[in-house]
Amino acid sequence: MKNIHKLAAIDIGSNAVRLLITSIRINKTDTIFKKISLVRVPLRLGEDVFSKGKISEKKLKKLQKTLKAFKILMQMHEVYMFKVVATSAMREAKNSTKIIEDIFKKLNIKIDLISGKKEALMIANVFLNNMENLTNNYLYVDVGGGSTELNLISKNKIVNTKSFKIGTVRTLNNITKDISWHNFKKWIENNSKLYKNIVVIGSGGNANKILKISKKNINEVISINELEEINSLVKSMSFKDRIFKLQLNADRADVIIPAINIYLNSLKYSKSKSFIVPRIGLADGVIRHIHLNNNEGQLLR
Template identity: 50%
Template sequence: MKIEKLAGIDVGSNAIRLLVANVITENHGANPSFKKSALVRVPIRLGTDTFIKGIISEENKLRMIKAMEAFKLLMDIHGVQNYYACATSAMREAKNGIEIANEIFENTGVKINLIDGKKEASIIFSTDLFNIIENNKSYVYVDVGGGSTEITIFSNGKIINSKSFKIGTVRLLNKQKSFKDVWENMEVWITANTQNLNKPILIGSGGNINKIFKLSGKLIGKPLSYIYMKAQYQFLKHLTFEERISELDLNPDRADVIIPATKIYLSAMKWSKAKKIYVPKIGLADGIVKSLYYNNL
């Protein structure tokens, strides 16, 4: 038996995550097992800076440097042998994103790669997603982040089409901007790419859909219905921000973004005519670890 320690760092628009995993292999590396050793989430909301001001603030830059110093120490303590860190839309779109990535590397030795939506989707596809997909069914995979939403259509076990939309939970909190065009583009694209599919099923990923699934009390592997998602959206909207924290036990940085996230998933279900959504609890950090192991980065 061989045990390898790998780590993935996901610098998102709403939070930053570190996942440390044990990769256990037997029989010359066949069928490796990936076991989570540690998961740390730091609520640094870079999207608020980028999507309103266009740059990451000095305060959040310093918080990021401290977070990466902490992640470096944790990786050392866990004996991590290899890691990969990537940043998505908030840091990628910030005018000072590259400059901050360089400064973080100089101060901590942690190299952050700024990736686009296509790269993000390909990393997520390194997870167990293809184990869920059945060859004789059609799926609409929707990954909702703080800055963007990645949508991929699967049919007969293959990717038919994929697109990244500049609509995310943190971005939608900016009430000064209209997202009418993006909503319309997403509706047209989903409708056009799913109209010939037979009973498509949604697969959702992201912190918010994981939380919605947890609140449902459903058993892992069971789907949520369109009717449930619609009712949950109305229920969440009628609660105040404080009530979502006290009654639903949500973190403050989850309590505001969960409503726009639910709207995105619900809209995707409506436009694709999907009656149910599966929540396999996969994410970018999981994909990073698997991509690292298989040398796909």
């Protein structure tokens, strides 16, 4: 692989499909990752899957058009290698195998259907690689449209990880099961009781919007009281006001409320008072993964 090259990651999520293009610069002492382009298309595949069990023909056509456009963008940026991953919605769709096969035949794009555990580890490893000499204990909470991935981190190591079928799109459609919330609560309580002064890390598009609303810097602490104030502010606003006053996209203005609720519950169950947002997500994890494991990336042709 060249000392300077471009890698790309496509994350097919339950709420949106994202393309991240990153420049990788390698010298004798360091590797520098620089984001070049991030494109997001709000397909909401989870709306179909979580209510009907499969992805509709209409959504499939949109997905194919999105991936075709992303491939052109990667070619224009002269991307060397890329990887496409699909998460909760595709994991649960009854027709996912056929969709993956059809997209490969039509577009020559391979889709890796990753497990919730692999998703969680990919995300947390980016944080660990970006931070040095971590002194706190952390609960990494990545909230997606269909699932929430948890990683407990102590002494620079991931000590436990778990994925739950609790997500923003799933919650909006009132199909998150009570047992999922119960297991979520118990997992956090049981795994965090051995660790003191836990800091909750928020990951995902909603966490980034919370950071913007808070007017804090990346990795600057947002207290649980401040997060509760943000929650009250957002819930007090109409859908229209969230779009115009908070400058949220229409597909973000509804899901941000269940997302904040998940983050707040994570803080309460872990007895944490501090919340930080590093502005990293699954696509970043995929970029780092194919950088370290070339055999798992797909050459762009």
